[in-house]
Amino acid sequence: MKVEVRVFPRSDVLDPQGKAIAAALARLGHRAVRDVRAGKVFFLDVEGSDASQVERDARRMAEELLANTVIEGFDVKVVG
Amino acid sequence: MRFAIVVFPGSNCDADCLHIARDLLGCEAEYVWHKDRDLKEADAVILPGGFAYGDYLRAGALARFSPVMESVSEFAKAGRPVLGICNGFQVLLEAGLLPGAVRVNHGLRYVCRDVFMRVENTETGFTRLYERGSVVRMPIGHMEGNYTAPPQTLEALERERRVVFRYCDADGRVTDGANPNGAAANIAGIANREGNVVGLMPHPDRCAEGVLGNDVGRKMFESVVHALAER
Numbered sequence: 001m002k003v004e005v006r007v008f009p010r011s012d013v014l015d016p017q018g019k020a021i022a023a024a025l026a027r028l029g030h031r032a033v034r035d036v037r038a039g040k041v042f043f044l045d046v047e048g049s050d051a052s053q054v055e056r057d058a059r060r061m062a063e064e065l066l067a068n069t070v071i072e073g074f075d076v077k078v079v080g
Numbered sequence: 081m082r083f084a085i086v087v088f089p090g091s092n093c094d095a096d097c098l099h100i101a102r103d104l105l106g107c108e109a110e111y112v113w114h115k116d117r118d119l120k121e122a123d124a125v126i127l128p129g130g131f132a133y134g135d136y137l138r139a140g141a142l143a144r145f146s147p148v149m150e151s152v153s154e155f156a157k158a159g160r161p162v163l164g165i166c167n168g169f170q171v172l173l174e175a176g177l178l179p180g181a182v183r184v185n186h187g188l189r190y191v192c193r194d195v196f197m198r199v200e201n202t203e204t205g206f207t208r209l210y211e212r213g214s215v216v217r218m219p220i221g222h223m224e225g226n227y228t229a230p231p232q233t234l235e236a237l238e239r240e241r242r243v244v245f246r247y248c249d250a251d252g253r254v255t256d257g258a259n260p261n262g263a264a265a266n267i268a269g270i271a272n273r274e275g276n277v278v279g280l281m282p283h284p285d286r287c288a289e290g291v292l293g294n295d296v297g298r299k300m301f302e303s304v305v306h307a308l309a310e311r
Contacts, residue, residue, distance in 0.1 A: 009183075013228060016186050016262070065145075068138055068174065070181040071228060 001046050003058045007067045007074045008039030042066055051078045081305050082108040084122030086152065086168075088132035088143045089114065093165065096285040097128045100301050104289055107305060114146035124161040124205075124304045125152055127168025129221075129283060139182065139224045140170035149175055161205040161304045162277045166222055169269070169279030178270055178279050179237070180229030185222070186262025192221040194294075195260050195282060197245040197268045198252050204244055204275040205307050209299040215252045216245075216296045218282035220260060225281040227263035227270075234264055245269035245280055 009015040015037050022036040044061070048054045058076045067074040083101040087094045094111060101109035110120045114132075119125060132143035143149070149171070156162045156177050164172040172178045185191055194217050199210040210216070229237070237243055245268040249258040254266045261281070269280025284297025 013183070014186075014262075016184050016188055016226070020188050065137070065141065068141065068181050070179075070230070071183060 001048055001051065001054045002079045003044040003046055003054060004077045004079055005042040005044065005058055005062050005066055005074055006039060006077075007042070007062065007072050008037055010071060010073045011037075013071045039072075054078055081105075081124075081308055082110065082120070082122050084110055084112045084119045084125045086125065086127050086148055087111045087113055088130065088146060088171075090132045090134055091128050091130035091167070093129035093167075093283070093285050096288075097126045097165075100285060100288045100298065101126075104298065105301055105305055112148055114143070114148045117147050117151045119148075119151050119155060122155075123308050124163070125155055127152070127162070127164040127171050128285065129166035129168060132167055132171060135167075135224075138174065139167060140172075140174035143167075143171045144175040153177060156272070156277045159274055159276050161307070163206050163300065163304070164277075164279035165285055166220075166225075166281055166283055169281055170224065172277065172279045177277050178272055179233045180227055180270070182224045182281075183226040183228060183262075184224050185226050185260070190221070190223045191225070191260050192219070193260070194219050195268070196248050196250050196252075196258060197282060198248045198254065199244070200246055201241050201244045201271060201275075203241075204271045204278050204303075206278045206300045206303050207244055208307055209303045213252070215248060215250065217250075217287075217294060218284060218297055219286045220282045222261070222281055225261040225263060227261075227267045227281070229264065237267070237270055238265070240273060242271045242273065242275075243267050243269075244271050244278055245282070
């Protein structure tokens with residue numbers, strides 16, 4: 001099954017990359033942009049047919065490795 | 081007195097640490113490959129700087145799963161001295177042997193220059209030969225040194241005096257301008273509660289002998305030799 005894990009800086013943690021990107025967008029004239037947070041997305045191909053089990057496993061993977069939960073949050077979506 | 085210097089794929093300050101231990105301090109020192117679990121009867125372990133696993137995913141994130149880290153973790157939890165320098169500090173953070181995390185520098189650039197730090201705690205295994213409150217100059221070279229931790233952790237670090245080094249100006253003033261990477265409370269290095277595990281972003285290994293123009297870092301290595309000799 002295909003799983004997407006999105007990892008992003010926690011909202012209470014300053015995101016220097018997001019801030020720099022927001023400033024660059026403003027310089028390009030995209031003045032409607034209020035805020036940018038820059039994260040990562042992982043596309044996993046996982047063996048299994050039980051979507052909820054695969055999702056639970058992917059959550060554990062995120063907690064153990066893909067995200068550093070001191071500074072990052074994550075969400076998991078089984079996409080098919 | 082024997083040092084173990086852990087070598088990850090991508091470590092690049094391992095030879096510097098070995099040289100300091102063997103040639104400058106006259107101690108025994110051995111490399112320990114990251115796939116090994118045997119710390120070779122070491123009395124102290126050093127996680128050197130570099131780019132373990134190419135810093136893939138996050139700096140230190142993959143190195144922490146190396147077999148050797150299980151042994152390092154047991155060694156640390158037994159109260160024995162472990163020093164993490166730069167990338168080695170990042171590995172200690174990812175491994176949970178020290179609290180908090182580092183983000184990309186606030187200026188989004190790799191910063192490679194000398195900084196000043198105030199020595200805040202001289203009761204750790206690696207700082208006892210420094211004078212508390214003294215200002216030392218050491219080089220840094222990192223992209224992710226912007227230390228952060230949840231507010232309660234930062235409070236605990238202050239309360240328990242576990243901030244070991246703090247970025248400051250040449251006169252010892254802790255200012256935003258003296259902070260090279262945006263680290264919370266100008267934190268350059270911290271210790272665990274027991275003081276046997278210390279990690280810092282600056283490089284004492286790159287300023288450990290006169291020929292390098294600065295030997296202030298040597299005391300970090302001498303401190304642990306001194307501490308162990310007293311036992």
